[in-house]
Amino acid sequence: MKQNPVAENVLGTMGTICWTGQLIPQVWKNYRAKKTVGLSPFLMLLWGIATMFLGAYSILQRLNIPLQIQPQLFGFLSLVSWGQCLYYDPGRQDRKRSSIFITVSTMIFIGALELMLVFVSRPAYERGVSAPITLFGVLSIVTIAGGLLPQYWEIYIRKEVVGVSYVFISIDMLGGLLNALSLAFSTEFDPLAGTAFISVVIMDSVIIFAAIILNPRARRRRRLQAATTTAEIEAGAGAGVRMDDSVAQSPNTAPYDGATEKYDHEIAERGELPSLGVGLDINRPSSASIRSKGGDIGATGDAEGSGIEDVIGIHEDEAKLTAGAAVRPSQGDGNQSTVSSSTIVGDPNSERG
Structure with missing residues (x-):
């Protein structure tokens, strides 16, 4: 250049x-x-x-x-x-x-x-x-x-x-x-x-x-x-919500709380309905009912006795009414027969009115 x-x-x-x-x-x-x-x-x-x-x-x-x-x-x-x-x-x-x-x-x-x-x-x-x-x-x-x-x-x-x-x-x-x-x-x-x-x-x-x-x-x-x-996070969150819903809706997924066994134990101790826990399973209230009546029963395993007793009393009344309805009235004075507790539980030696 x-x-x-x-x-x-x-x-x-x-x-x-x-x-x-x-x-x-x-x-x-x-x-x-x-x-x-x-x-x-x-x-x-x-x-x-x-x-x-x-x-x-x-x-x-x-x-x-x-x-x-x-x-x-x-x-x-x-x-x-x-x-x-x-x-x-x-x-x-x-x-x-x-x-x-x-x-x-x-x-x-x-x-x-x-x-x-x-x-x-x-x-x-x-x-x-x-x-x-x-x-x-x-x-x-x-x-x-x-x-x-x-x-x-x-x-x-x-x-x-x-x-x-x-x-x-x-x-x-x-x-x-x-x-x-x-x-x-x-x-x-x-x-x-x-x-x-x-x-x-x-x-x-x-x-x-x-x-x-x-x-x-x-x-x-x-x-x-x-x-x-982002898609993976959203998919994981949706799966978690669906799983929570299914767990909440399924009665078999409730955690074991011992409410039913607690109820039977109280019945046996009181001696009023000794066969309720075995012979009359159809009359035992559900665990959910016991929990609803007894407050926090089963959540910690040490619930107050008052909750259990309330449930037991309610169930006893229901059982007595059921048994009383099955007894026929006497032919004498027109009054209904008096039914003992032994008749309710099916004692063969009990007398019918």
């Missing part, structure tokens, strides 16, 4: 601006959400390490001041985002101060290493040895590009893109594209820098395409799971 210094400077400046603050949206997103789920911490850590080599490269090459400042800001924001991954990690909520200390210590350590690389490599570079500069450039490219691989793995595991700011990815792609175009208008194309810029654009675009394809599928999958769960 034809050399154009104006286009080179304009595009280069715009690309530098994009790559200086492209991580601000990501840092802001992490801060507002108070979580970094889906964002790979290794991505940010590797980018922070990469700026050590990129910063040394730009300083040794004596690039313009904005290009020397850009790697420093990029590395700082990368490590801030990495520190947020540690700080908001659910497993480290009791070690937040430790997360801050680790982040600040890492920043100081990487800055010290970058300064050391500059002072150690400058004498050799001034003597015409360019191998250190080339090595720093290659390492920065490999580390920046390789930093996106952990993010790809995070996307593969979750089957969707979450936790990543699309504004950040878009600005990062735009910065790489503008920087690559600025090299195209320069007097000499730098293949090393061009490879770095183009690789960033390609690898960022993979994340965008993954979000376009995977995120709608993930939303449909969650809606289907929610609908299935």
